Amino acid sequence: MDYFFSDNINGLKPSAIREILKLSSKPGIIPFSAGNPASEAFPTKAIAEISNNILINDPGSVLQYSVTEGYAPLREHLKNTLIGDGLFFNDDGILITSGAQQVMNLTAKAMANRGDVVICEEPSFIGSLNAFRSFGLRLVGVPVESDGMNIEALEKALEENNNIRFIYTIPNFQNPSGVTMSLEKRKAVYNLAVKYNVLILEDNPYGALRFKGEEVQSIKSLDTEGIVIYAGSFSKVLAPGIRVGYALANKNIISKMTVCKQTDDVHTNLWAQMVAYEFLTKYDFKNHLIKIREVYRRKAELCMGLVEKHLAPKGVEYYKVEGGLFVWCRLPEDVDMLDFTMKALENKVAVVPGTAFLVDEEKKTNWFRINFSTPSDEQIERGIEILGSLL
Amino acid sequence: MDYFFSDNINGLKPSAIREILKLSSKPGIIPFSAGNPASEAFPTKAIAEISNNILINDPGSVLQYSVTEGYAPLREHLKNTLIGDGLFFNDDGILITSGAQQVMNLTAKAMANRGDVVICEEPSFIGSLNAFRSFGLRLVGVPVESDGMNIEALEKALEENNNIRFIYTIPNFQNPSGVTMSLEKRKAVYNLAVKYNVLILEDNPYGALRFKGEEVQSIKSLDTEGIVIYAGSFSKVLAPGIRVGYALANKNIISKMTVCKQTDDVHTNLWAQMVAYEFLTKYDFKNHLIKIREVYRRKAELCMGLVEKHLAPKGVEYYKVEGGLFVWCRLPEDVDMLDFTMKALENKVAVVPGTAFLVDEEKKTNWFRINFSTPSDEQIERGIEILGSLL
Numbered sequence: 001m002d003y004f005f006s007d008n009i010n011g012l013k014p015s016a017i018r019e020i021l022k023l024s025s026k027p028g029i030i031p032f033s034a035g036n037p038a039s040e041a042f043p044t045k046a047i048a049e050i051s052n053n054i055l056i057n058d059p060g061s062v063l064q065y066s067v068t069e070g071y072a073p074l075r076e077h078l079k080n081t082l083i084g085d086g087l088f089f090n091d092d093g094i095l096i097t098s099g100a101q102q103v104m105n106l107t108a109k110a111m112a113n114r115g116d117v118v119i120c121e122e123p124s125f126i127g128s129l130n131a132f133r134s135f136g137l138r139l140v141g142v143p144v145e146s147d148g149m150n151i152e153a154l155e156k157a158l159e160e161n162n163n164i165r166f167i168y169t170i171p172n173f174q175n176p177s178g179v180t181m182s183l184e185k186r187k188a189v190y191n192l193a194v195k196y197n198v199l200i201l202e203d204n205p206y207g208a209l210r211f212k213g214e215e216v217q218s219i220k221s222l223d224t225e226g227i228v229i230y231a232g233s234f235s236k237v238l239a240p241g242i243r244v245g246y247a248l249a250n251k252n253i254i255s256k257m258t259v260c261k262q263t264d265d266v267h268t269n270l271w272a273q274m275v276a277y278e279f280l281t282k283y284d285f286k287n288h289l290i291k292i293r294e295v296y297r298r299k300a301e302l303c304m305g306l307v308e309k310h311l312a313p314k315g316v317e318y319y320k321v322e323g324g325l326f327v328w329c330r331l332p333e334d335v336d337m338l339d340f341t342m343k344a345l346e347n348k349v350a351v352v353p354g355t356a357f358l359v360d361e362e363k364k365t366n367w368f369r370i371n372f373s374t375p376s377d378e379q380i381e382r383g384i385e386i387l388g389s390l391l
Numbered sequence: 392m393d394y395f396f397s398d399n400i401n402g403l404k405p406s407a408i409r410e411i412l413k414l415s416s417k418p419g420i421i422p423f424s425a426g427n428p429a430s431e432a433f434p435t436k437a438i439a440e441i442s443n444n445i446l447i448n449d450p451g452s453v454l455q456y457s458v459t460e461g462y463a464p465l466r467e468h469l470k471n472t473l474i475g476d477g478l479f480f481n482d483d484g485i486l487i488t489s490g491a492q493q494v495m496n497l498t499a500k501a502m503a504n505r506g507d508v509v510i511c512e513e514p515s516f517i518g519s520l521n522a523f524r525s526f527g528l529r530l531v532g533v534p535v536e537s538d539g540m541n542i543e544a545l546e547k548a549l550e551e552n553n554n555i556r557f558i559y560t561i562p563n564f565q566n567p568s569g570v571t572m573s574l575e576k577r578k579a580v581y582n583l584a585v586k587y588n589v590l591i592l593e594d595n596p597y598g599a600l601r602f603k604g605e606e607v608q609s610i611k612s613l614d615t616e617g618i619v620i621y622a623g624s625f626s627k628v629l630a631p632g633i634r635v636g637y638a639l640a641n642k643n644i645i646s647k648m649t650v651c652k653q654t655d656d657v658h659t660n661l662w663a664q665m666v667a668y669e670f671l672t673k674y675d676f677k678n679h680l681i682k683i684r685e686v687y688r689r690k691a692e693l694c695m696g697l698v699e700k701h702l703a704p705k706g707v708e709y710y711k712v713e714g715g716l717f718v719w720c721r722l723p724e725d726v727d728m729l730d731f732t733m734k735a736l737e738n739k740v741a742v743v744p745g746t747a748f749l750v751d752e753e754k755k756t757n758w759f760r761i762n763f764s765t766p767s768d769e770q771i772e773r774g775i776e777i778l779g780s781l782l
Binding site: 001003004005006007008009012035036037039042044047048051052055056059060061062063064065066097098099101102104105109110111112113114127130131133134165197199225226227235239240241242243250252253256259260262263264265266267268269270271272 | 392394395396397398399400403426427428430433435438439442443446447450451452453454455456457488489490492493495496500501502503504505518521522524525556588590616617618626630631632633634641643644647650651653654655656657658659660661662663
């Protein structure tokens, strides 16, 4: 049979880049292309202990259907934490999701029609861009600089496009660039969103992984107008395999997103929600964060030191990062980036070509992304040495 | 701010019925309105044991990101089982989902455009109808009779509508009617789908819960043309809170649904997939099914006996069921169904008004649904006695 597929999904074509990514998961390959948090940062012993308690003491409720909004004690705990952090406003609500990816999905589904516009940082996280594309939304990119979005380009995009529904941003340790948006720019983005009557989708998967420098307050904490949808995640501070995240936004938005989630998957796996709740409230979460930040600091500094040693002398530029999982590198102008990443793969080193993070993957760029949390120390050392030798 | 919501979601209005459902979850209410499987049928001890083993022996892989398609050993096991049952064809593939509800979501998302038509049984499961509505699909209802869809009405619907993408059916112990489609009608539905070039979405959450009568072969087992998407679920045979189901269909369809799932939630909670796999392969699953069928048989027969005793003499008709969770009852013509369900609720008995399961909730119907798996035996006895006294 010749199947009919939705126009939105037919638009999501597999690209040359995705073929490279497929090859890069083969054994023996140094996985700079991954986006996995460091497994050694997972609190595995605590999770096993918590899980055992839940399944022995309260199996009836952990195994039965539950409410779409999420496990009530977890929502209550998050609310109190977010009030403490100045992110939760009086008219806000919280929805627990099956990972933060689902916040992107639900925002696109609830808050925009096919053909409407999303303004995003360029480069940006391909998983979110594809979530928006999968609802037929049109992406307009705004260049990222060392301190976040270019504000003039943002205002131009807001001025020139119709039916803009939201601005998508990862203000902390952005994926793939690793840069953090300055407070000044956060305020500018917020004020422009108010002026042009569009929402902001603030995605913060890496915020807790700061190992250096001063924390910058979130855009949500400025949100007196109720225009920010904040996506929180437990994938990096707890574990991604459990798939738990949350949306924080004005109650009216949360209520529509809840309707969408009910039709999408009824509710998030309850065991995972209970494990997250118990870990956040009955274990020393602060100390856990201190420990995992140290894991990331060590790997990031190892990686940047080697980039400095093997790649910088050959003309590679990069952003110094203070948290997150990635180092974003630019090849000299006379090197063809796609050729280079292909040659790296032939030499068993997988990096992600920068084109994967663009609104239009056909556009030319000389950037590529290195992930330092997945490979071992030895792999980082050997991998970057190989990249250097190819230049 | 005056929020903009997508046209698809704005169409999903909260109805009077949903208000009744909200009231019905209050404590002290006899919950005939629920759709929960019986908690006493969950293999809680085995799940605790399995979970503990996984988290102690293999915490690294259960907590890390995984592939969208699903846990490979679970997919392989399902494939072999489905081959044995004659459901898996050469060009088929399997996608593990976050509950079977996600199969409805992914089918609507991948296989239809806004405004396209889905033909569904009427009455049918509100969760699936709302999933289709949430993508702006137009529902056309075909009446359900004691042996399944009215085939003349189905052909008329296929004849009269354009851009029909799929026929949605629950052939075993349908929700809400409890009826099972005859083999003759399954073949007729399949042949009509082939003739009119539309897909079939076969939803089978209750098939394993047959406690009486002969099993009828699934529509998927007839599928030489690759036009059936089969939705399987572990919610009733294992536990719903873990949220694991699967889609079985031609590889080209599975591949598009996988793209959609990746943008929706990346992958299904890995712990739940591993628990399901271990339970299916290392425990006596067949014996578990025998035990839970007995739980359902006892409750169903208790319920139908009481309907016979207290309601039938007052003119209530119902379908005798051989499995599933529901008994579907029709009030005499001179009784106003919505009034009756409201009065029942005032007397602390919650049933679901039949209008909740219609394509157009404004249409008149005299049916209502009783769930027998959630309430205790005492609640079933008292509840049906109260319903009888109200007539």
